[in-house]
Every structure is written in C-alpha cells, then in structure tokens.
Amino acid sequence: MAERYDRAVTIYSPDGHLLQVEYAQEAVRKGSTVVGLRTKNAIVLGLEKKSTSDLQEERFNRKIYMIDDHVVMTFAGLTADARILAHMVQKEAQSHAMNFERPVSIEYIARYIAKVKQTYTQSNGRRPFGLSCLVGGFDENGTSHLFQTEPSGIFYEWTANSTGRSAHSVREYLEKHVDDIPATADEPTAIKYMVRTLMTVSNLNQNQMDVAVLKFKEPLRMIDRSVLTDLVKVIRKELDEEAKQRARISIS
Numbered sequence: 001m002a003e004r005y006d007r008a009v010t011i012y013s014p015d016g017h018l019l020q021v022e023y024a025q026e027a028v029r030k031g032s033t034v035v036g037l038r039t040k041n042a043i044v045l046g047l048e049k050k051s052t053s054d055l056q057e058e059r060f061n062r063k064i065y066m067i068d069d070h071v072v073m074t075f076a077g078l079t080a081d082a083r084i085l086a087h088m089v090q091k092e093a094q095s096h097a098m099n100f101e102r103p104v105s106i107e108y109i110a111r112y113i114a115k116v117k118q119t120y121t122q123s124n125g126r127r128p129f130g131l132s133c134l135v136g137g138f139d140e141n142g143t144s145h146l147f148q149t150e151p152s153g154i155f156y157e158w159t160a161n162s163t164g165r166s167a168h169s170v171r172e173y174l175e176k177h178v179d180d181i182p183a184t185a186d187e188p189t190a191i192k193y194m195v196r197t198l199m200t201v202s203n204l205n206q207n208q209m210d211v212a213v214l215k216f217k218e219p220l221r222m223i224d225r226s227v228l229t230d231l232v233k234v235i236r237k238e239l240d241e242e243a244k245q246r247a248r249i250s251i252s
Contacts (some may be wrong), residue, residue, distance in 0.1 A: 031076030041249025075162030077131030110147035
C-alpha cells in the first residue's frame with residue numbers, strides 16, 4: 001500500500017503521512033550518533049567517529065561545520081546533504097551580517113535551516129534533506145543556544161539533545177542525569193559529562209569519539225586525543241566504583 005503514496009514527496013498517505021519525509025528520518029536514525037550540550041559558557045559537541053582508512057586524511061571525516069565565527073553545526077544522516085545545506089547556511093549568515101551589520105542570531109540560523117528543509121518537503125522534483133542538525137552558538141550578548149532541526153522542517157531549542165542511531169537511548173540518559181550538569185558548569189565538567197555519556201550509552205572509547213568545544217568569542221576547539229584518553233580512564237574507574245557500590249547495596 002505504501003508504494004502508492006511514496007512516489008512523490010507532495011503526496012500524503014491516507015493516514016496523513018509524507019512517506020518521503022519518514023524515509024529521510026530513517027536515514028537520520030541510521031546515521032552516527034551526535035550529542036550536543038550547552039552550558040552558560042560553552043557549547044560542547046560529542047560525535048561518534050566513523051572508522052577511517054590509514055590512507056585517508058582524518059580531517060575530511062569530521063562532521064562539524066562552522067557556519068560563522070560564533071555558530072557551529074553538526075548532523076546525523078547523509079553527509080553529502082549536510083555539505084550542501086551547510087554551504088547554503090554559511091552564505092545566508094554572511095548575507096545577514098552584510099545587510100544588518102551584526103552577527104546572525106542562533107535562532108535565525110535554526111529557523112532558516114528549518115525553512116529550507118520544509119520547502120523541500122512540498123516541492124516537486126526534490127526530496128527532503130536526509131539529515132537532522134544540531135546548531136549551537138552564542139548571540140551578541142554571549143547567551144548560548146542549542147537548536148535541533150528535523151527533515152520535516154521542525155526545530156526546537158534544547159539544553160542537551162542527541163540525534164542519530166543511539167539518539168533515543170542518549171536522550172533518556174540525559175533526561176535521567178539532567179541534574180548532573182548545571183547550566184553554570186565549567187568547561188572541564190561539561191567535557192567529562194559528554195565523554196561519560198558517549199561511553200555509557202554508545203559504548204565508545206577515546207578512539208571512537210570526537211569532542212569539540214565552542215566558547216564565546218573563541219574559535220572552535222577539538223579536544224586532544226590524549227585528553228580524551230585520560231578522561232576515559234578516570235570515568236571507567238568511577239563506573240567500576242559505582243558498580244561495586246551498587247553490588248554491596250544489593251547484597252546488604
């Protein structure tokens with residue numbers, strides 16, 4: 001039955017679904033996991049790192065795009081779609097800065113991305129963008145923001161969120177431990193929390209993740225692999241101690 005309604009993006013199924021949009025969402029669910037977290041002073045992004053050949057340049061395998069000096073975007077889904085969308089958004093940010101003589105706001109960028117995605121859900125001869133984006137950054141006054149946009153064109157603001165193959169499990173973990181990372185947390189605390197999340201939920205080690213930090217009026221920084229290695233060791237020790245403590249409590 002579905003085949004009758006998925007030939008064009010503009011055709012609704014009898015139950016009110018746009019099947020091409022749902023197929024795009026499925027592409028997102030199969031993408032590698034990305035996690036975003038905002039504190040008062042930093043935007044922290046954690047990414048599941050794809051395996052690369054020893055002959056491949058690692059810098060071409062990263063999934064982070066700088067939209068402007070104060071805006072960063074990452075994604076889950078189709079990398080080729082992300083490259084095209086990022087280029088469109090970069091031009092829009094430059095145009096906004098030239099026309100209004102001030103940096104573009106994070107909400108404006110999120111709204112623009114959502115508008116482009118929604119347009120591609122109602123235009124013949126096109127297909128939806130097969131990616132979900134996390135957009136983070138700082139407004140002129142230094143206020144941090146983190147938005148997520150979906151293939152359908154909706155967008156929301158979050159304190160922390162995830163997208164990709166483990167998004168549901170990561171979101172449950174973040175909601176369960178929401179009090180562990182206050183808005184005023186410093187950068188090392190936020191980075192450690194991000195690494196712990198990726199280790200606990202996605203079972204990643206230091207070589208399978210990338211962590212990036214954007215601070216107000218500072219360039220984006222990729223956290224060094226040696227720092228991640230040290231953090232992983234500390235967190236594993238903490239997790240082992242917590243497991244032993246739970247075992248003692250259950251026995252008693």
